[in-house]
Amino acid sequence: MDRTDSAVELGLRPDDLPDGLVVADRLGRVICFNAEAARLTGRRPSAALGRPVDRALPLEDSDGRPWWRLTDPYRGLATRGGQPERNLLLPGGREVLVSARYVRSRPAGPVRRLVITLRGTDARQRSERSNAELIATVAHELRSPLTSVKGFTATLLNRWERFTDDQKRLMLQTVDSDADRVTRLITDLLDVSRIDSGRLEIRRQPVRLDEAVRRHVQTLVRGGHRADRFALRTAGTLPVLWADPDKMDQVLGNLLENAVRHGEGTVTIEVGPVPPTKNRPEGTAVTVSDEGPGIPEEAMHRVFTRFWRGSSRGGTGLGLYIVKGIVEAHGGTVTVSRAPAGGARFRFILPAGTPAVLA
Helix, strand or coil: CCHHHHHHHCCCCHHHCCCEEEEECCCCEEEEECHHHHHHHCCCHHHHCCCEHHHHCCCECCCCCEHHHHHCCCCCCCCCCEEEEEEEECCCCCEEEEEEEEEECCCCCCEEEEEEEEECCHHHHHHHHHHHHHHHHHHHHHHHHHHHHHHHHHHHHHHHHHCCHHHHHHHHHHHHHHHHHHHHHHHHHHHHHHHHHCCCCCCCEEECHHHHHHHHHHHHHHCCCCHHHEEEEECCCCCCEEECHHHHHHHHHHHHHHHHHHCCCCEEEEEEEECCCCCCCCEEEEEEECCCCCCCHHHHHHCCCCCCCCCCCCCCCCHHHHHHHHHHHCCCEEEEEECCCCCEEEEEEEECCCHHHHC
16 A cells, blocks of 8 residues: 555545645546646646646656657556656656556556656655765774774784884784774664664663763773763662663663763763653653763754764764664663753663563
């Protein structure tokens, strides 16, 4: 069932549809030309209704050939069910995305209705711009660690005897760290792809978020951050949480690293139970806040979108998008607000339960 069929079942009028809709009868005469089709083509419905569809909607391919002559829905192959979406040109050279479906009285029978869907190219152009931005971001983020890896390995290969063991160890540690950066970036890109396509896999098992937070804080302290910069607060008895431990590590890692990198002062992490409500089971809430400049009010609605960056301190701008995707894949919610001390405050809530209930 396509969008047109769904709209009809819901009782929507053609003018309620977000896409352009043109319908022709068994003789090829236009019997429906909705408001969006009129907007996309610049033609009034009254000028299209009753006319042959190839005249009411003169379309050409990129080589200037009439589309109707190529597709020939009424006299073409009787086994065809329609035409897939493709870029075509309206008079004046305006691009539009066009797909068609042939409604037949019986399999291989004559066409009873020709249903044409029109869409503007804005959505595709936005997608293309987003993909171009992704490629540019990835290229930029890969260049630095790969340049470092190449430089140190070439130096070691060419001048191995000239370095002390300590110098060699330092260079190899740098290579190892940069390789980890590349691995994290590739992991992020794969997760973005899975989130976008709805294929993010969740392997649930019992997870203690308070213990996971402690591990992340210890890792940051071992990495050189002051222990007194972090304040962990737990309250109440946490319910049993079934979640993917690796995915939870990604969420906590992104939120804590963002707070350390972009925030200032003390990073406060609060973990506590959330009582059930009418629309939500009991769960666990984790809040991460800092004392930095925070996020401007007008930017908060973009925080969880791809490529959003809160400062000029680097990063791909994918971390919070991945956080949102992982939390929502677990049936939870994540929000951002201003912290009491003025910084950013991120809070996510995950429902408790069993795998059978949460699947």
